[in-house]
Amino acid sequence: MEIKNAVTALAALAQESRLDIFRLLVRAGTEGIAAGQIAQSLALAPATLSFHLNQLRGAGLIAMRRDGRSLIYSADYTAMNALLAYLTEECCQGAPDACGLALCDGASLVTPRKGSRA
Numbered sequence: 421m422e423i424k425n426a427v428t429a430l431a432a433l434a435q436e437s438r439l440d441i442f443r444l445l446v447r448a449g450t451e452g453i454a455a456g457q458i459a460q461s462l463a464l465a466p467a468t469l470s471f472h473l474n475q476l477r478g479a480g481l482i483a484m485r486r487d488g489r490s491l492i493y494s495a496d497y498t499a500m501n502a503l504l505a506y507l508t509e510e511c512c513q514g515a516p517d518a519c520g521l522a523l524c525d526g527a528s529l530v531t532p533r534k535g536s537r538a
Contacts, residue, residue, distance in 0.1 A: 421502045421503060421505070421506040425480065425502075426503060426506050426507070428478075428479045429478075429479045429480065429481055429499065429503050429527075430503075431479070431524075432475050432476050432478070432479035432481060433479075433481070435452060435472070435475075437462065437464060437468070437472050438472045438476055439477055440462050441462065441472055441476060442481060442482065442495065443478060444461060444462065444516065445458075445482055445493055445494055445495040446495045446497075446500070448495070448508075449494075450494060450495030450497075451492075451494070452483075452492040452493050453492065453493060453494070454490045454492055454493075455469060455470075455473070455490070455491045455493060456490070456493065458473075458493065473493060480496060480499045481496055481499050481503075482494065482495055482496055483495075483496050483497065499522065520530075
């Protein structure tokens with residue numbers, strides 16, 4: 421991941437509602453959640469939700485698909501893992517055993533659950 425992409429992703433997540441949305445989508449798994457359900461779960465007005473979803477999509481952190489008349493949003497786990505890897509790629513100066521953090525060994529990257537629901 422390039423620094424520009426990391427900064428864009430972090431900037432998108434640096435807002436309370438967008439972070440809440442992203443975490444909700446991560447919990448939902450690959451199936452995703454309809455926009456109306458996101459709005460209801462987080463008590464966000466449709467226009468506000470639309471703005472935040474567009475920010476997260478622009479940062480490449482979420483995906484959208486149409487299912488009939490519904491828009492379904494899901495976390496982009498590849499992008500999330502790329503961001504986590506970028507943030508931790510030089511953890512403990514390349515010697516993950518030195519600090520003992522699970523995040524440093526790369527094994528803790530997220531694998532999405534299929535069909536899970538928030």
